[in-house]
Amino acid sequence: xxxxxxxxxxxxxxxxxxxxxxxxxxxxxxxxxxxxxxxxxxxxxxxxxxxxxxxxxxxxxxxxxxxxxxxxxxxxxxxxxxxxxxxxxxxxxxxxxxxxxxxxxxxxxxxxxxxxxxxxxxxxxxxxxxxxxxxxxxxxxxxxxxxxxxxxxxxxxxxxxxxxxxxxxxxxxxxxxxxxxxxxxxxxxxxxxxxxxxxxxxxxxxxxxxxxxxxxxxxxxxxxxxxxxxxxxxxxxxxxxxxxxxxxxxxxxxxxxxxxxxxxxxxxxxxxxxxxxxxxxxxxxxxxxx
Amino acid sequence: xxxxxxxxxxxxxxxxxxxxxxxxxxxxxxxxxxxxxxxxxxxxxxxxxxxxxxxxxxxxxxxxxxxxxxxxxxxxxxxxxxxxxxxxxxxxxxxxxxxxxxxxxxxxxxxxxxxxxxxxxxxxxxxxxxxxxxxxxxxxxxxxxxxxxxxxxxxxxxxxxxxxxxxxxxxxxxxxxxxxxxxxxxxxxxxxxxxxxxxxxxxxxxxxxxxxxxxxxxxxxxxxxxxxxxxxxxxxxxxxxxxxxxxxxxxxxxxxxxxxxxxxxxxxxxxxxxxxxxxxxxxxxxxxxxxxxxxxxxxxxxxxxxx
Numbered sequence: 001x002x003x004x005x006x007x008x009x010x011x012x013x014x015x016x017x018x019x020x021x022x023x024x025x026x027x028x029x030x031x032x033x034x035x036x037x038x039x040x041x042x043x044x045x046x047x048x049x050x051x052x053x054x055x056x057x058x059x060x061x062x063x064x065x066x067x068x069x070x071x072x073x074x075x076x077x078x079x080x081x082x083x084x085x086x087x088x089x090x091x092x093x094x095x096x097x098x099x100x101x102x103x104x105x106x107x108x109x110x111x112x113x114x115x116x117x118x119x120x121x122x123x124x125x126x127x128x129x130x131x132x133x134x135x136x137x138x139x140x141x142x143x144x145x146x147x148x149x150x151x152x153x154x155x156x157x158x159x160x161x162x163x164x165x166x167x168x169x170x171x172x173x174x175x176x177x178x179x180x181x182x183x184x185x186x187x188x189x190x191x192x193x194x195x196x197x198x199x200x201x202x203x204x205x206x207x208x209x210x211x212x213x214x215x216x217x218x219x220x221x222x223x224x225x226x227x228x229x230x231x232x233x234x235x236x237x238x239x240x241x242x243x244x245x246x247x248x249x250x251x252x253x254x255x256x257x258x259x260x261x262x263x264x265x266x267x268x269x270x271x272x273x274x275x276x277x278x279x280x281x282x283x284x285x286x287x288x289x290x
Numbered sequence: 291x292x293x294x295x296x297x298x299x300x301x302x303x304x305x306x307x308x309x310x311x312x313x314x315x316x317x318x319x320x321x322x323x324x325x326x327x328x329x330x331x332x333x334x335x336x337x338x339x340x341x342x343x344x345x346x347x348x349x350x351x352x353x354x355x356x357x358x359x360x361x362x363x364x365x366x367x368x369x370x371x372x373x374x375x376x377x378x379x380x381x382x383x384x385x386x387x388x389x390x391x392x393x394x395x396x397x398x399x400x401x402x403x404x405x406x407x408x409x410x411x412x413x414x415x416x417x418x419x420x421x422x423x424x425x426x427x428x429x430x431x432x433x434x435x436x437x438x439x440x441x442x443x444x445x446x447x448x449x450x451x452x453x454x455x456x457x458x459x460x461x462x463x464x465x466x467x468x469x470x471x472x473x474x475x476x477x478x479x480x481x482x483x484x485x486x487x488x489x490x491x492x493x494x495x496x497x498x499x500x501x502x503x504x505x506x507x508x509x510x511x512x513x514x515x516x517x518x519x520x521x522x523x524x525x526x527x528x529x530x531x532x533x534x535x536x537x538x539x540x541x542x543x544x545x546x547x548x549x550x551x552x553x554x555x556x557x558x559x560x561x562x563x564x565x566x567x568x569x570x571x572x573x574x575x576x577x578x579x580x581x582x583x584x585x586x587x588x589x590x591x592x593x594x595x596x597x
Binding site: 011044045204214215216217218220225239245247249250253262264265267268271274275283 | 297300302304307308309310311312314315316317320323324346348349350351352354356513514519520522524525
């Protein structure tokens, strides 16, 4: 049995990835299960999906704690959470990233086999949207051979209308061809992240009282971003509408009436760019700060 | 005196902080952020279960800079009534300064208002508690994954009114909550839309000054549930008003006034503007919706005394 954990962000399609492979495996006569796991979170927030594929019936129904393969759809996650948690040393990490192998190894603390793919680029080229799920399936198949590529392609044609299926199949194939595999490498264990300490029931005040107004500011939603606003001060007419329309209060008006973007919180929705009457804001793919 | 807001005088202070977990492009978050600016710091927010509660209060964090209490779906207006009654007594006994009034503000979604919290709201309006009730209407149960509510418009595809071979989406018409609020003969009812931010803030400010219950029905674009690109909800909001799908009006002590569109755009422009939930609509269904919108808009105009 192969156990796989998908790390993505809401809306990227981690759940769909797991489902597509499970359905393809079942059609091939294998046994499979897939399940999503997420909290009260939204499009852009971290989500998990689990997948099991086996030649035998699968009795276990629990979440995957010790995966053989981890698939990361969004490499900003490696900086905030321990994606390699429980991943077997001889396992496989499939990651959508433009980062170098060294940075990926350092951030994840994983010394095993890594398959890297620049999935965002392929998704934008083939699909025109920053949804990397089918692209990641291509990379996963290349690195693990968990199912044949054709089986995944067939699933896509079940799932999507012919036009969209075609586009996704192209993305899948392109990903399959352009995945880079890195052989296992010895690394120092120093970079390993400590798991964040979660509050338990003992820490909760009577009435579930929350004492710090505006405490959500500790939650830097800027890492949900898949595209970022780029501001052209020359074109800005100082109308302030971007400030008015920002759902995340991530834009502030300076004393000189120009605006500042707070990339710690900007989720990259693009409303500011859409509403700017002077075309002074453009959305660019990627989530880089400053 | 109610404030008239513009870009120059709108408060720079945020009472609904960054870091909330609203979806990318969430117009409910935008509406609440603007409303909170107009309400100011001296409020107590009573918030039903729903998107707003979930995105603003991931324990142990809160996006609120003002006192806030979470209620169930069904009892938001009842809790607000209780808070208001307690506030009156505590003010009389000197726990609150007499010269710094505190406003009770209830917030709930369309499901929490038109469906589950309906009877508590009706009771609170009828009893005449002095509070502002803001319904943010994203037109389905978005928080739990887009199930239809009483406020889901005709033809919209949701997970429980799916469009397919045998069905063309929601089969019933949107429940007219503002009109139901008007039927309670309360001093102030308004519809608002964050695509018209200063109009929204002015109405909230007016509602804050009302002696008695005030009800504001706010249109809240939802890219997730409407299957729209995240940068479109403000534009969609404008189209909803420009086509007459979501007209903006006020009813002050029984007197109706509205923002009249000199030339209504065809509803087709709104329905076919990057909304996945309406993608399946046939010409025939669009015509049915157009007829209904035209008729209701004419009724509204006649209520406002506009011929």
